[in-house]
Amino acid sequence: MTSPAPASSPKPILVLDRVRKAFAGHTAVDDLSLAVPPGVIYGLLGPNGAGKTTTIRMIMDILQPDAGSVRLFGGAAGGRMHAERIGYLPEERGLYRKMRVLDVLVFLGEMKGMERRRARQRAGEWLERLGLGQWRLRRIDELSKGMQQKVQFISTILHEPALVILDEAFAGLDPVNAQVMKDTVLELRARGATILFSTHIMEQAEKLCEHVCIIARGRKLVDGPLGDIKRTRGGHHLVVGFDGSVGAAARVFADTSIVKKVDDYGQYAEVELAPGADPQRVLRDLVGSGARLARFELREPSLLKIFIDLVGPEAVQAGVRPDA
């Protein structure tokens, strides 16, 4: 962490304040506020059509919000003023097909305010590093799709941005490139960069993100550090293991004031608590019932579970494809 701000109250690197954007007929982003602290990997999560790309485009000054404001690096201006410090990988990708690899990278580096010579040097280093060294003078359309993805990824981080914004970063990447991308993201993060990435794939977000913001239909459902969210959203699920079988514990599970639902698997049971019920009381009751316990565990819900609970099954069906 190179962030100068104290870890306890880091000044956010990106703030969205009640941002709204409507297109003909529908509201894509509605009253969205969020703050991205520096030096974290921040996940912007939501089903397809939730408004993730629109939000990112507003951050990047590609679209202007109808209301609200975007503030970057503590200033009032949006992305274009800070192009030098932001790396942006759009969801749909492409490069100038007829240009040479190195020329494309130098050009896009220049767009980010780099000097030609420096862009050329850095591009050479990155190409070498990702195994594309001997392709530098080839035309883009001579490269395989996976190689093009690498080139585009290099173009995003060539100017060593302090903030990297990746829209559906892993979509369409082959497994090898996904790994390269993940490693590089983690490396950037270790060097102090902030990474904002949007995805609808929760397993990925769960592995990488420290902070998340879940949106659906343009509205924010929850945001904050992932651990906090899990803690506040969790605590409703118990796994109770028995030395033998349910036995006396059945009486406790029958109490609908504390238990909402039980899945009995014989050796153990999964218990969903009634709203407001205290897990500690369940434990006390179980001990008092004389049941012989082998295990008592408060289970943290997966991000996917939280997501589905929040967004609702219909949105999940419409948009979320965990297999994608």
Place this chain on the structure above:
Amino acid sequence: MRKIWAIVRREFVERVRTRWFWIGALLGPVLFGAVFFLSGQLGRGGGLKRIAIVDGTTTQLGARIAEQLGRSGDWAIRVPAAVGVVDSLTAQVRAKQLDGFLIVTDAALDSGKVEYRGSNVFAGKGALQRPVGEALTVVRLQRAGVDPRLVARASIPLRLETCKISRGTTCGESAAQSFSLAYFMGIILYTAILLYGINVMSSVLEEKTTRIVEVLVSSLRPFQLLLGKVLGVGAVSIFQFLIWGVAGRLLLARRAPLTGGDVGGADELFQVPHVTGATFAVFMAYFLGGFFLYSAMFAAVGAMSSTEQEARQAQQPVAWMLVLSFISMFAMLNDPGSTLAVTLSLIPFSSPVAMPVRWAAGTLPASELALSLAILLAAIGGVTWVAARIYRVGILMTGKRPNLKELVRWVRAA
């Protein structure tokens, strides 16, 4: 500023690097040369090589016509009128042994009526009108008892020398030079504006379809991007002109040896024009003006389309405006002062072709030139304003092409 410069350089370098640029650069002068040469050939009125004269005259008329035709280089034989001769000559024309034949009788001296039958009567008319007419006049005068020496002196053909009164000089260039200058400026302006306008369109479309535009627009304003693009493509066209200019000069200077020494009528109709500084300035001003105006429109077309096919369709109305002004060039060459010509040289969509053509073909008041340029400038401002707005919204849109109502909304919303 540095970013705009990077856009300009990319457009320039990438275009100049392509094979097509150099093919265009080399082929351009060759094509223009071909147009030059072909126009000359057409202007010559075709080639009558072998004709026969069916001479039914008792006067010297038939011999005289044969002599006149021989003087102008055509080959004519004289056969006496007899039964069946017309049929046998007709058969020879069909067999392509003859181009055609003239039937001349004494009656021609009074009625002036001479009949020509041939495979290409259009060419025949052009080639025969003058020599036959002159022969008739000479024989008529001789028969009227006029002194043959006087007849010879009276029949010295006219050589009209034309001279354009233009700014500064009294005799800057001949009619032929004016004509060819206007003709070529028209062709080059039309071709270049269309070609490079469409270049801007495909460039916009490429960035849109590959979505690179998102990265670009997050680094510089859409208008800056558009500006850099137009300047870059414009620089390519000026570079192309430079190559054409040098190559064209060389080609024209060596024209005679290239066409075997005989350029025929081309000499009369097309001559190497004398390009003054003022003419060059007018040409460049209208080229740049036209290019900016049309490339703004082509850019908007590219931005509102999602595929090549869509763009090809959508660019037609824009291209047609240019084609129309090109077509009317020929009318303007005939009469540069006509109401049509004046109107077209004031309308900004046609003035980039029309005004330089009029400038080269005739004299026009400076006030008209100034007015035309002012209107063009105003139009560039207005059109660019609208086009930039369409561009700004369009480059991020995918899906179906917008209709007119949606376009209006884009312009308003941006």
